[in-house]
Amino acid sequence: MRPMQSTRRDRRTGFHSGFAKPINYHCFSLVPRPLDGYPPVHVKKQIPIIKDSKGGGESKSNQIHLISRRRFFIIGGGAALGAIAALNKASASLIVNKDRPHWRFCQKCYVMFYNGDTEKGSCAAGGAHAAQGYEFFLPFDVPGTPTAQTNWRQCEYCLAMFFNGYQEKGHCPAIKVVRAGIPSFGAHKADDSFRYVLPLDVPGTATAQTNWRYCVKCHAMFFDGYKKKGSCAAGGAHAAQGYNFVLPHDNR
Ligand SMILES: [Zn+2]
C-alpha cells in the first residue's frame, strides 16, 4: 500500500520534489515574457518546461524534464521565439507541455500506470507495477471532444490511470478492506494534480497505440491488445468496455 504520508511529489507540477524542478530559471532571463506574474494561480495549466535539446530523456547536468517531443506549445509569442532562437544548443527551448510523460504499460497487470515516482504503486498481480515498452505522453487540461474523453485521473494509491467519471471508483489493488469478514479491495482515489483527456476512436499511428480500453470491473485503463487480459483488482482478468483509446507515446 502506498503510504499516505508520501507526498514528496510536488502536487502542483507532479514532479518529484526530491528530483528536478522542471523550471530552469537561468533560461528565463533570456525569455522575458513567461516570467510575468509567475507563479500564476492556475500554473498547472501553464507549466513552463525546458525541453532537453539532446532529446534523450532527462538531462542529468541541468536536471530538467524532457516532455513531449511530439506536441508542445511555445509561450511568449514572437518575443519568446526570438529569444529561443538566440539560445545556444546547450540551452533549451521554452515550452508549455500539454502531455505528461512517464506513463507506462505494466507487464504484470496490463494497466497504464505512472512511472515517474520512486514508488511504483500497487499491482493487482502482486507487488509493484513493472514498466514495459513505450513511454506514453498523456494530454491533460484540454477540453473534451467527441474523440477525447475527460475524467481520466491517476489513482493516488495504486498509480493507475482510472476513469473518475462514475460515482463508483472501481477497485484499487492498493486498498484492502474487510467487509463482513471477507477481504476485498477498496476504490481508487483521484490524484488532484492532473486531469487527463484521452484520445479515442481515431486511427493508430507510429506514435499512438490503439487497444487501450476501460476495464468495467476495476475502472482502470488497460491494454487489450494481447490474448491475455492482465490481472484485475476486482478479480480475474480485465474486461473491456466502451471506447477504444489511442494513446500517444514515444517512437522507440
Ligand atoms: Zn501492475
Ligand SMILES: [Zn+2]
Ligand atoms: Zn487505485
Ligand SMILES: [Zn+2]
Ligand atoms: Zn480491471
